[in-house]
Amino acid sequence: MAEFIRARSAEQKGQRLEQIKGVARRQFSERPYHEITLSTIADELGWSRANLYKYVRTKEEIFLLLSADECVSYYQALLAALPEGCGLAPEVVAEVWAGIANAHRDYFRLGDLLFTIVETNVTVAKLVEYKRCYHQMADAMAERLPRILPIEAGRVNWLLETVYHHAVGMTGTCASNPLVAQALAELGVERPAVDFRAEMGEFIGMCLDHCAQGHPAR
Numbered sequence: 001m002a003e004f005i006r007a008r009s010a011e012q013k014g015q016r017l018e019q020i021k022g023v024a025r026r027q028f029s030e031r032p033y034h035e036i037t038l039s040t041i042a043d044e045l046g047w048s049r050a051n052l053y054k055y056v057r058t059k060e061e062i063f064l065l066l067s068a069d070e071c072v073s074y075y076q077a078l079l080a081a082l083p084e085g086c087g088l089a090p091e092v093v094a095e096v097w098a099g100i101a102n103a104h105r106d107y108f109r110l111g112d113l114l115f116t117i118v119e120t121n122v123t124v125a126k127l128v129e130y131k132r133c134y135h136q137m138a139d140a141m142a143e144r145l146p147r148i149l150p151i152e153a154g155r156v157n158w159l160l161e162t163v164y165h166h167a168v169g170m171t172g173t174c175a176s177n178p179l180v181a182q183a184l185a186e187l188g189v190e191r192p193a194v195d196f197r198a199e200m201g202e203f204i205g206m207c208l209d210h211c212a213q214g215h216p217a218r
Contacts, residue, residue, distance in 0.1 A: 016055050017065065019045060024062045028106075033063075033113055060121035067114055068133045070107035075137035077104065084147045090208045093149060098201035101167050105196065111168040151211040159207055166203050170196055 023044045027036045038059055042052040056062050077100045082093060101108070110118075119127060142156040151159070174194050184191050 013055065020052070020055060020062055021065055021069065024059075025066055025106075028063075028066070028109075033117075058121055060118045061126055063110065063113060063118045064122050064126055064130050067107070067110045067118065068130050070104060070110055071134055071137060074100065074104040074107045075141060079140060079144060082144060082148060084144060086148055088148065090149055090212065091205055094205035094208055095201050097163070097204045098197050101163070101200050101204075102197040105167075105171055108164070108167040108171040111164065112172055149208065149212070151208070155211045159211055162207055163200075163204055167200060170194065170199055 020041065023041050024036065027040060027044070036059065038049055038052055038056075041059075041062070042049045045052070078097065081096050081100060082088065088096065138157060138160055141160060142153050145151055145156050145159070146153045174196050181191070
């Protein structure tokens, strides 16, 4: 086992957390969530579980941190692609948004776990940190979107949440699960291929049209 050196500063603690998240992220890309444990993460790091406990108390804490990172990355990409004054038509915005959603599918894959598992196994203090992060990004979108689209600021949160939940569901539909494939094969049911980006583009476009109804044209 590699020698473990405990962090002595906030910067070093941040570095250790980045190491932990990096391992968890890689394992999540290769195996189901239930096969990832604090032991598998500690083993890959070359740490003992006791050393891992110095930074996180549960697996869910790690995945909440991953969700926060993916949340920021997703919304920063949207804000960068949809600058104020961009002059993009709603249908173009929908296509751009769908492309960004497609590039950030890990955010939605994590969302499949967030409400039912992760958020129920962390402390309120950890949830406050995560929710603060989310609402900062959502507030930035609520300020930006009405400046480029015929949409009221009060409807942006509905739009963000609706797109998010649909993307979470679509990510699950597109996921390759060998057990599901076997069950469907035994039933003789053919699972249709789904184009995540195309489906999201169509759905986001419908949501933008819905939000624009009754709003005066710019």
